[in-house]
Amino acid sequence: MSYETILIQVGLADKPRTSRWPARLDLLQSATGLFLAFFMWLHMFFVGSILLGESTFWTVAKFFEGYFIFGKSYPWLVSCVVGFVALVFVAHAILAVRKFPINYRQWRTIRAHAKMMRHEDSTLWVWQVYTGFLLFFLASAHLYQMFVWPQDIDPNLSSDRVWSYGLWPFYLVMLLAVELHGCIGLYRLAVKWGWPNAPREILRKVKWGLTGFFLLLGLASLAAYMKIGYEHRAHVGERYTPSWVVEKDGGAHRDQGDGQ
Ligand code: HEM
Numbered sequence: 473m474s475y476e477t478i479l480i481q482v483g484l485a486d487k488p489r490t491s492r493w494p495a496r497l498d499l500l501q502s503a504t505g506l507f508l509a510f511f512m513w514l515h516m517f518f519v520g521s522i523l524l525g526e527s528t529f530w531t532v533a534k535f536f537e538g539y540f541i542f543g544k545s546y547p548w549l550v551s552c553v554v555g556f557v558a559l560v561f562v563a564h565a566i567l568a569v570r571k572f573p574i575n576y577r578q579w580r581t582i583r584a585h586a587k588m589m590r591h592e593d594s595t596l597w598v599w600q601v602y603t604g605f606l607l608f609f610l611a612s613a614h615l616y617q618m619f620v621w622p623q624d625i626d627p628n629l630s631s632d633r634v635w636s637y638g639l640w641p642f643y644l645v646m647l648l649a650v651e652l653h654g655c656i657g658l659y660r661l662a663v664k665w666g667w668p669n670a671p672r673e674i675l676r677k678v679k680w681g682l683t684g685f686f687l688l689l690g691l692a693s694l695a696a697y698m699k700i701g702y703e704h705r706a707h708v709g710e711r712y713t714p715s716w717v718v719e720k721d722g723g724a725h726r727d728q729g730d731g732q
Pocket of ligand 1: 626
């Protein structure tokens with residue numbers, strides 16, 4: 473059966489052969505990836521605020537709950553942001569799956585090419601597939617938790633999660649995966665769209681610099697949560713209240729996500 477006959481039989485004979493959709497989907501994949509990479513940078517600074525002390529992290533968490541605007545905490549505001557990020561994350565994952573090798577033979581061919589040619593960009597792409605696959609599971613679980621229990625983002629409760637609930641290995645693996653994935657992704661975007669228009673060697677150096685910086689920030693933050701969690705292990709589940717809030721409220725402050 474000829475190609476033309478097949479096209480007629482499936483009703484595609486009068487359709488133009490060139491579609492703009494692959495290009496549109498590519499653009500959307502880049503845009504969602506760019507958003508997630510920048511979101512992760514901000515996220516790492518918010519999470520890293522624990523390094524400046526429990527009360528700084530508490531202030532950041534309460535800020536997102538609207539406490540300093542409405543005078544009351546509304547944790548569902550955080551759920552709205554998580555919901556939006558989750559939608560972008562799912563869209564990005566669906567668009568990325570198009571590029572995944574669909575069987576073992578394709579996978580072996582790509583690996584063999586990358587190895588044989590010692591082509592760094594192909595090797596980076598293979599790493600992006602590995603880390604993206606991991607993130608599909610890890611980030612989904614994390615986003616679910618943040619969406620359902622936003623009121624539990626608290627210096628003590630977050631540290632309890634990391635230490636007493638044993639989540640630190642989970643965060644460690646996710647941290648490595650997300651930093652590698654995000655920075656490789658940004659590098660590939662720069663090469664693909666030609667902005668910033670710098671030689672690849674420079675772009676690669678910037679990429680490794682950023683990966684190193686965010687990994688260090690993340691590891692230091694994780695160590696801080698582990699230390700606080702360890703010290704708090706006898707009081708698991710007790711929230712943090714900064715001394716200045718206790719003084720202001722005469723000890724009556726009971727901000728337990730009361731706006732929910
Ligand atoms: C709006 C959505 C998000 C919120 C509100 C959020 C919130 C948090 C919070 C509060 C922590 C501290 C630990 C804890 O409380 O359990 C944390 C840690 C972490 N999150 Fe998220 N997260 C979000 C999205 C993401 C996404 C999409 C990723 C990755 C794809 C991610 C990766 C991580 C990693 C790797 C850590 C550990 C960081 C470290 O310990 O240094 N998060 N997140």
